[in-house]
Amino acid sequence: MSAVTTTAPALASTLLRRWLGRGLETHISLPLFALLLLAAIWMVTIHFVRIEHGAAQSAARDSVREQIDTYEAQLARNLGGIDQTLKLLKYVVELKGASAALPTLNEKGLLPSGLVFVVAIVDRDGMVVASNPPAPLANISGHSFFRPHRNSDSDTVFVSETLRDAGKNEAHMHFTRRLNDADGRFAGVVIVQADPAYFTSGYERSRQGERGALGMIGADGVVRAMRSGDTVSWGQMIRLSPVEGAAAPVASPWDGVLRHTSVRPLHGFPLSAMVALDRDEQAAPFDTRGRTYLWGAAVASVLLVLIVTLVCVWSWQLTRTQRHSRRAQETFAAASEASLDAFFVMRSVCDGGGAIVDFTIEAINGRAELLTGRSRKSLIGTTILALMPSYRHNGIFDEMVDVVRSGGMREAEWRGETARTDKLWMHRQVVAVENGVVAIVRDITERKLAEQRIYHMAHHDELTGLPNRSLIRDRLDQAILHANRTSRCVVVAFIDLDSFKLVNDGLGHTAGDELLQVVGARMQGCLSADDTVGRFGGDEFVIILADLGEDALAIVPVLEKIRQAVTRPLQLGGQEVQVSCSMGVVMYPRDGQDPNTLMMNADAAMYRAKETGNNRFLFYTREMNASVEDKLLLLEGLRNAVEQQQFSLLYQPKVDLRSGRIFGVEALIRWHHPEHGMISPLRFIGLAEESGLIVAIGDWVLRTACRQNMAWRAAGLAPISMSVNVSPRQFEELRLVERVALALEDSKLPADALELEVTESLIMRDLAQSVGKMGELKAMGISLSIDDFGTGYSSLSALKSFPISSLKIDKSFVSELADNLDDQAIAMAVISLGHKLNLRVIAEGVETEQQRDFLRSNDCDEMQGYLFSRPLPPDEVATLLQAQGWPAINTPVTLDACDVAAH
Numbered sequence: 001m002s003a004v005t006t007t008a009p010a011l012a013s014t015l016l017r018r019w020l021g022r023g024l025e026t027h028i029s030l031p032l033f034a035l036l037l038l039a040a041i042w043m044v045t046i047h048f049v050r051i052e053h054g055a056a057q058s059a060a061r062d063s064v065r066e067q068i069d070t071y072e073a074q075l076a077r078n079l080g081g082i083d084q085t086l087k088l089l090k091y092v093v094e095l096k097g098a099s100a101a102l103p104t105l106n107e108k109g110l111l112p113s114g115l116v117f118v119v120a121i122v123d124r125d126g127m128v129v130a131s132n133p134p135a136p137l138a139n140i141s142g143h144s145f146f147r148p149h150r151n152s153d154s155d156t157v158f159v160s161e162t163l164r165d166a167g168k169n170e171a172h173m174h175f176t177r178r179l180n181d182a183d184g185r186f187a188g189v190v191i192v193q194a195d196p197a198y199f200t201s202g203y204e205r206s207r208q209g210e211r212g213a214l215g216m217i218g219a220d221g222v223v224r225a226m227r228s229g230d231t232v233s234w235g236q237m238i239r240l241s242p243v244e245g246a247a248a249p250v251a252s253p254w255d256g257v258l259r260h261t262s263v264r265p266l267h268g269f270p271l272s273a274m275v276a277l278d279r280d281e282q283a284a285p286f287d288t289r290g291r292t293y294l295w296g297a298a299v300a301s302v303l304l305v306l307i308v309t310l311v312c313v314w315s316w317q318l319t320r321t322q323r324h325s326r327r328a329q330e331t332f333a334a335a336s337e338a339s340l341d342a343f344f345v346m347r348s349v350c351d352g353g354g355a356i357v358d359f360t361i362e363a364i365n366g367r368a369e370l371l372t373g374r375s376r377k378s379l380i381g382t383t384i385l386a387l388m389p390s391y392r393h394n395g396i397f398d399e400m401v402d403v404v405r406s407g408g409m410r411e412a413e414w415r416g417e418t419a420r421t422d423k424l425w426m427h428r429q430v431v432a433v434e435n436g437v438v439a440i441v442r443d444i445t446e447r448k449l450a451e452q453r454i455y456h457m458a459h460h461d462e463l464t465g466l467p468n469r470s471l472i473r474d475r476l477d478q479a480i481l482h483a484n485r486t487s488r489c490v491v492v493a494f495i496d497l498d499s500f501k502l503v504n505d506g507l508g509h510t511a512g513d514e515l516l517q518v519v520g521a522r523m524q525g526c527l528s529a530d531d532t533v534g535r536f537g538g539d540e541f542v543i544i545l546a547d548l549g550e551d552a553l554a555i556v557p558v559l560e561k562i563r564q565a566v567t568r569p570l571q572l573g574g575q576e577v578q579v580s581c582s583m584g585v586v587m588y589p590r591d592g593q594d595p596n597t598l599m600m601n602a603d604a605a606m607y608r609a610k611e612t613g614n615n616r617f618l619f620y621t622r623e624m625n626a627s628v629e630d631k632l633l634l635l636e637g638l639r640n641a642v643e644q645q646q647f648s649l650l651y652q653p654k655v656d657l658r659s660g661r662i663f664g665v666e667a668l669i670r671w672h673h674p675e676h677g678m679i680s681p682l683r684f685i686g687l688a689e690e691s692g693l694i695v696a697i698g699d700w701v702l703r704t705a706c707r708q709n710m711a712w713r714a715a716g717l718a719p720i721s722m723s724v725n726v727s728p729r730q731f732e733e734l735r736l737v738e739r740v741a742l743a744l745e746d747s748k749l750p751a752d753a754l755e756l757e758v759t760e761s762l763i764m765r766d767l768a769q770s771v772g773k774m775g776e777l778k779a780m781g782i783s784l785s786i787d788d789f790g791t792g793y794s795s796l797s798a799l800k801s802f803p804i805s806s807l808k809i810d811k812s813f814v815s816e817l818a819d820n821l822d823d824q825a826i827a828m829a830v831i832s833l834g835h836k837l838n839l840r841v842i843a844e845g846v847e848t849e850q851q852r853d854f855l856r857s858n859d860c861d862e863m864q865g866y867l868f869s870r871p872l873p874p875d876e877v878a879t880l881l882q883a884q885g886w887p888a889i890n891t892p893v894t895l896d897a898c899d900v901a902a903h
């Protein structure tokens, strides 16, 4: 509530300020001003119109007065003359008689012109007795002008109404006086007859206009003569009081037209003079001026309205644009304040020639203060080069100038250069605005570091931190490019650790990992910063030495240093371990033109180094390529062999050392190459393993061996066990258990007649998983045996957990049993160990009787070797079994060739 009460006045004040502010806006203030101006214009105009109106009335009044004066004088003269004639005529008639009067007067020249007036003498009976000009005798006693004189002895002049002459188109007025005889009795009348036009001849069109009127009115209100324009009229009844230039025009009774009218009685006559000026005609000049004023005001008003409208529309648009712009600026300011980006609004500073020499900071946001470590106050007005002198040389200033010149936007990332920002990565966006640029700067350090981390992870080996295969390849590409540009050489060394497998399998993965880390670090320690050592995979390393001369021998000391560094003993899990390495060395461009060829050749040289005894480096030679090519050819052939069923199995008997009887056989594969003849599994099992072909091949071996065993049984031979070798990849394959079950099911061989031989190293790859899988197989009734026992490093505790039934002493220990005390000790230890774990122990590779005797005397359970039998085809195994006293064979014991691919 308090918030409401406290904010209401503030709101009202804001609204008032905004309203006043709006009022100041042109499109609002200008119309108000224009309204005032319009009112003023019209007030002045109306004022002038009124002045004109007054002037018109005043002028009309003056004119009427003047004209009535003139007209009155004119009438007075005319009427005076007429009356004088009447008086004279009366006098002469009364003196000399009617007949002599006119001649007397004519004689004296006292008669008025007969053209203008008709003078007549009428006797008491109304008979015209004399006239000038002469006229026929007539009686006028019935006329209106006769009776008043007969009935009254008044000696005043009588003015008759204007009458049209009978039978004529002419009209006349009659001015009469009474004639008396000597006794004063009525003796007749003297008459002066006049044309009414005679009394209106003073009409001036120029002064009275077309509709002005001038005339003479009888005291009875009847017009005697009146002219308006060209028309002379009479007889109208006009009851007008005598007026002297009335202030206002009045409607004329005869036609209703407004006229300024003046009526003035004529002294001595029952007549009045009248002048009436048409109001419109009189006011015409003034009205014209008034209209001019009005037109002027109207035109001025329209112009004013138009101009104001245009200005208002323009102003409104301008204001709207400004308001939008202001809102946009406010929004921009608010947004920029809230933004995580720093904003710098900068105006170009130009020299006299118009070239941009600097930028002045005009506005910034809070983020910009944080970024620069300077206050807004200190930044605004500062030039960018004063703030950041380095921008002149690092391209940023040139970029800003370029943005101003060509418009648009530029963006880039760069590393800070000030003490405050030298650890920061920033992204800038420079955008052209009017008279300058806006720079939007974002701190992207976190993103950059993340990118670097991701890049490092993607390009480095997690274990050793060394460049991984992808970065090795990249560095090699760069080194080759550089070598091409500078005509220099690059050396690539492919390094494989000797006996790493022993450490890894024997001491565990952790020890193996540690070994790789130590060895990697030692190799790195032998090289300069420009050289590269990377982990290619497993226990393989690659070294790239760039920018070298053509003398390959010059790098021998480096290679030797690496070899010695690797072979230095190290402590792993409390044990001193020593490994060596074999290196294959190639030189670009001598040994290959591209990275792939170089790597392949280095690999070939490394293998040759291994073949020739390990712990050495060998430079690549052309002949080494043959083995690589061989390998490729072999792989190709192996694929064909799978498709074209080029395999067969031999079976090597396993003999009980105590009874000397065969109790089982080991299935051993053979490849019958169509061109190269028989190929040893020693040559192709590894390749099949590498290529994955071992899965299909192993499956075929398993099925064939099971079926063969059942074939012997079907032939009536004694049941024996069948041992099948399972390679690591085959063992790890997800469907191994399923495949074994299928082989047993298809062949109907009892599970306890099948033994799978796996190596120690295979189990140790993933102990838990291996033991689990072995457990599943054992649960099916299948036996498991550890092949080549003694060459790996299974711990006793691990060995205890293996669900196996026998150990096979590797033939490398058996071969020198007769002379080598170490081998004897190992063989005896394995036998003892096996028995302690309730396992049977079998020795392989027994070739001599001494070996057999040693084994027998040391309680070894079983043996296998050339001494008893080489691996044999099925029928020969059958013969051997038969020879042991089993019944004669009555069915064939050799299986048809089986389709590997079909399985």
Ligand SMILES: Nc1nc2c(ncn2[C@@H]2O[C@H](COP(=O)(O)O[C@H]3[C@@H](O)[C@H](n4cnc5c(=O)[nH]c(N)nc54)O[C@@H]3COP(=O)(O)O)[C@@H](O)[C@H]2O)c(=O)[nH]1
Pocket: 652, 666, 667, 668, 669, 680, 681, 682, 685, 698, 701, 725, 726, 727, 787, 788, 811, 844, 845, 846, 847, 864, 865, 866, 867, 871
């Ligand atoms: N995964 C599979 N591996 C197989 C399969 N078949 C064979 N192999 C493995 O190939 C290696 C070589 O086998 P091979 O050439 O068949 O040699 C075996 C025997 O011929 C040989 N042997 C047997 N007795 C003696 C002897 O007295 N002296 C001597 N010098 N050699 C002898 O030993 C090989 C059997 O070894 P092992 O398997 O360890 O018992 C070999 O590693 C085979 O395992 C196959 O189908 N799958």
